Amino acid sequence: xxxxxxxxxxxxxxxxxxxxPGAPGAQETPDALQExxxxxxxxxxxxxxxxxxxxxxxxxxxxxxAQHAHSEIIGMQPEGEWITRAPSLRRKAILFAxxxxxxxxxxxxxxxxxxxxxxxxxLTRRLIEGRQKYSSIFNYPTPTFADVGVIGWFVDGxxxxxxxxxxxxxxxxxxxxxxxxxxxxxxxxxQGYELLLTMMRGTAEQREMVQDSVNRWWWPSLMMFGPxxxxxxxxxxxxxxxxxxxxxxxxxxxxxxxTVPQAGKLGVTLPDPDLRWNEERGRHDFGTPDWAELxxxxxxxxxxxxxxIERRRTAHEDGAWVREAxxxxxxxxxxxxxxxxxx
Amino acid sequence: xxxxxxxxxxxxxxxxxxxxxxxTGFEDPLHGxxxxxxxxxxxxxxxxxxxxxxxxxxxxxxxxxxxTTRAPELEEEVALANIGLDLLGQARLLYxxxxxxxxxxxxxxxYAYFRDADDFRNxxxxxxxxxxxxxxxxxxxVLSSWRLAHFERxxxxxxxxxxxxxxxxxxxxxxxxxxxxxxxxxxxxxxEESHRRMRRALExxxxxxxxxxxxxxxxxxxxxxxxxVTEAAGLPMPVYRPLPGAGRSGEHTEHLAxxxxxxxxxxxxxxxxxx
Numbered sequence: 001x002x003x004x005x006x007x008x009x010x011x012x013x014x015x016x017x018x019x020x021p022g023a024p025g026a027q028e029t030p031d032a033l034q035e036x037x038x039x040x041x042x043x044x045x046x047x048x049x050x051x052x053x054x055x056x057x058x059x060x061x062x063x064x065x066a067q068h069a070h071s072e073i074i075g076m077q078p079e080g081e082w083i084t085r086a087p088s089l090r091r092k093a094i095l096f097a098x099x100x101x102x103x104x105x106x107x108x109x110x111x112x113x114x115x116x117x118x119x120x121x122x123l124t125r126r127l128i129e130g131r132q133k134y135s136s137i138f139n140y141p142t143p144t145f146a147d148v149g150v151i152g153w154f155v156d157g158x159x160x161x162x163x164x165x166x167x168x169x170x171x172x173x174x175x176x177x178x179x180x181x182x183x184x185x186x187x188x189x190x191q192g193y194e195l196l197l198t199m200m201r202g203t204a205e206q207r208e209m210v211q212d213s214v215n216r217w218w219w220p221s222l223m224m225f226g227p228x229x230x231x232x233x234x235x236x237x238x239x240x241x242x243x244x245x246x247x248x249x250x251x252x253x254x255x256x257x258x259t260v261p262q263a264g265k266l267g268v269t270l271p272d273p274d275l276r277w278n279e280e281r282g283r284h285d286f287g288t289p290d291w292a293e294l295x296x297x298x299x300x301x302x303x304x305x306x307x308x309i310e311r312r313r314t315a316h317e318d319g320a321w322v323r324e325a326x327x328x329x330x331x332x333x334x335x336x337x338x339x340x341x342x343x
Numbered sequence: 344x345x346x347x348x349x350x351x352x353x354x355x356x357x358x359x360x361x362x363x364x365x366x367t368g369f370e371d372p373l374h375g376x377x378x379x380x381x382x383x384x385x386x387x388x389x390x391x392x393x394x395x396x397x398x399x400x401x402x403x404x405x406x407x408x409x410x411t412t413r414a415p416e417l418e419e420e421v422a423l424a425n426i427g428l429d430l431l432g433q434a435r436l437l438y439x440x441x442x443x444x445x446x447x448x449x450x451x452x453x454y455a456y457f458r459d460a461d462d463f464r465n466x467x468x469x470x471x472x473x474x475x476x477x478x479x480x481x482x483x484x485v486l487s488s489w490r491l492a493h494f495e496r497x498x499x500x501x502x503x504x505x506x507x508x509x510x511x512x513x514x515x516x517x518x519x520x521x522x523x524x525x526x527x528x529x530x531x532x533x534x535e536e537s538h539r540r541m542r543r544a545l546e547x548x549x550x551x552x553x554x555x556x557x558x559x560x561x562x563x564x565x566x567x568x569x570x571x572v573t574e575a576a577g578l579p580m581p582v583y584r585p586l587p588g589a590g591r592s593g594e595h596t597e598h599l600a601x602x603x604x605x606x607x608x609x610x611x612x613x614x615x616x617x618x
Contacts, residue, residue: 073417080411087609088452088618089401089435092408093428099411100424107417145609195618202617311412319415321540322476325533332532 041242046172049115057241060234061171062118063132064243069109070127070134074308076102078142079151087145091195095148098188105181112173128313136294137224139302146199146206146213152192153262154214154221156185161255162225165245174243193262200267207267214263215271222286223294225252231291256284376504378443384501390445391464393505394454395591396493397437398465401455402599403486404430405606409473419476422522426483429515436508443504456610460600467590468551470599477530477540481548484523485555488568491516492561524572531576538577545573545581553585 033052040047047053080099086092110120126132137155142148163185166178199206226232226248238244246254256275263270274287296302380386407427414420438451447453468482494516497509530537556562573580588594610618 076412076420083408083411084405084605085609087456087613087616089431089438089455091618093431093435096404096408096411096424096428096431100421100428103417103420103424107421110417198617203613203615205613206616315413315415318413319419319476321534321536322415322419322530325537326529328537329529329533 041170044242046175047170048172058116060238060241061174061243062113062116065109065113065174066118066123066132067134069106069113069123070132071138072102072106072109074134074138074312077308077311078138078140079148081142082145082148094191098191101184101188105184108177108181112177115173124316128309128316130300130309133298135224136297136302137220138308139297139304140217140220141304144209144213146209147217149192149195149199149210150213150217152188153196154217154259155224156189156192157259158221158224158255160185160189161251161258168245170242196266211268214268218271219289222252222255222289225255227291227294253283256286260284376507378504380444381501381503386444389502389505390441393437393441395464397434397441397454398463399469399490400430400434400437402463402465402469402602404434405602406469406473410479415476426519426522429519433508433512440504440508452610456607460595460603461593463595463599463603464593465590466551466554467596468548468555470590470596470602471551472598474544474547475540477537478544478547480523480526480530481541481544483519484527484572485548485552485565485569487516487519487523488565489555489561491520492564520568527572528576531573531578541576541578545578549581550584550586552583554589554591557589557591
């Protein structure tokens with residue numbers, strides 16, 4: 001599955017010719033490397049960390065994987081608010097475990113980005129300084145416990161639509177991380193949906209909470225797939241590189257088609273008067289999200305953008321002394337070990 | 344993996360609930376265990392013991408949950424949640440046992456959500472506010488060492504359910520103690536600031552030691568752990584300064600009531616609801 005052109009060459013040294021003597025392809029010119037890369041992609045084979053890759057491919061991947069990792073970490077906040085208030089011990093355990101899974105997803109993804117030469121601390125700084133983005137969806141508030149269920153159903157559902165095709169992404173470490181993440185996301189989606197089923201069988205007040213939450217999250221969830229295809233400048237290149245496998249609009253359509261029957265079973269109404277089955281297309285027609293709102297939220301003007309970044313910044317800054325202490329202790333330990341060996 | 348397969352599988356029914364996230368199964372946690380109380384076991388005493396141990400675990404889990412999205416590093420985010428989930432699991436098993444032996448047949452949530460601070464029997468150390476990471480580590484070290492020593496004894500309890508819960512808990516608590524001890528050494532032997540914070544945390548925790556040993560005298564075991572860890576960390580052993588009162592008698596600090604208000608807020612706002 002892999003090519004091993006630039007084994008031993010630090011990833012940042014691309015696209016210069018690899019120098020390690022004896023490595024296969026050491027004599028190849030940049031053109032030959034590019035051809036080999038293109039052929040690997042064309043054969044649907046995977047690119048691995050030590051393979052030569054164009055700068056654009058590397059940078060696109062770092063940007064995408066970092067955004068994805070940031071989304072997992074920032075995404076802990078809206079639901080994390082409810083762990084201490086979950087209304088039963090079983091719901092508390094489910095939610096606590098889910099939010100913990102998201103921290104784990106963030107960890108695998110930062111590790112995948114590190115295989116491309118990125119550094120977790122640097123990516124975290126970029127997030128805190130607003131130089132890298134995360135999913136717009138996490139800038140919406142979670143005023144009721146029903147939001148925990150609806151986030152599981154919609155947001156994890158949309159994430160699955162987005163991420164299942166990424167299990168076949170051309171970059172190996174990303175694709176492998178996505179396999180595990182998708183499995184866990186599918187549990188989360190079922191857990192969210194199961195909470196909503198339970199609430200819909202409860203009191204009238206609970207049913208109202210669920211419908212209200214569905215009304216608030218439906219459109220932002222459709223926006224999770226990004227701008228429409230004709231306004232998504234990076235999509236075509238990512239698809240050519242097989243980093244991305246389906247267009248934003250195609251994935252959005254899949255999500256709608258998947259969700260409508262689930263809404264029916266649950267007994268809630270999706271807040272879109274234009275939503276109906278189109279016999280001819282064999283798919284649902286639906287209304288247009290408010291793209292101006294998406295733009296506002298992405299550029300920092302959503303309901304909770306400042307609060308989300310502020311929390312992350314505070315955690316990072318408050319934890320600095322802990323990380324410094326761990327580093328100092330590790331250095332002292334290895335120094336002691338070295339002296340012990342020398343003595 | 345085919346895309347279509349994954350999408351379809353989301354809409355299907357699932358019977359394999361065991362694969363859901365750890366500790367979140369839908370089964371009765373004591374399913375399959377003989378729950379008959381053996382002759383000679385005082386059910387009042389057994390219920391009281393289980394409530395106290397469950398309250399310690401629930402209140403500790405609540406304090407650990409407060410670290411979510413605030414931990415100094417992602418690895419600590421994961422580890423603290425793990426420990427919180429273990430303790431929450433212990434609390435659920437213990438409350439379920441109380442409901443079986445106190446004659447009320449109540450479920451776990453009745454004890455967690457519908458009792459007031461005066462009825463809680465947790466030790467006060469568990470309810471103190473979060474503080475910094477050093478405080479959380481010192482508290483975790485003390486509470487996990489104490490609970491571990493206690494659970495090792497309870498594994499031989501005549502009640503088979505409590506004995507089984509304790510035996511399961513021993514494995515979990517051994518990890519909690521290990522995690523706390525490793526961080527205590529790192530922070531004690533880290534920077535000047537981390538050392539200073541650890542000293543302060545030990546002083547803050549010391550007044551709450553005494554009451555730990557009234558119910559179960561494992562003082563020597565806990566002292567031995569603390570001695571070993573503080574020595575490796577280059578920290579002084581905390582000076583024992585007893586404080587009057589005890590959480591086990593329902594005497595709490597002013598911090599427990601607000602913790603419970605938050606924990607119980609949704610459940611009490613909608614008492615008729617099902618979750």
